[in-house]
Amino acid sequence: MSALVYLIPVALFLGLLGLAGFLWALKSGQFEDLDGAAHRVLMDDDEESASERKSDKPEKP
Template sequence: MDVLIFLIPVALLLGLIGLAGFLWSLKSGQYEDLEGAKYRILQDDDLPDEPDDPAR
């Protein structure tokens, strides 16, 4: 039971750190553009550009 004296403050501290991180992410705008992510995943940025063909 003596370990509860150590574990309860540690659990509260970790909870407060998690809450602070969540509030920071809200204030920094992490959740502003929820629609854009589903469109950005469809873009093929890693494909090489096709060379210009002057014969066309």
């Protein structure tokens, strides 16, 4: 029974800490673009990255 005196406030504190973290993430815009990462996985950008790699290298004289 005496353990509950410590465990209940700790559980409430951790719950409020989790809620504060969620509200912070919501306010900072972490959940604005939920589909962006899913679409980026499916996009094939090998051609663009190959041309970018060629342009990054200096040309040989």
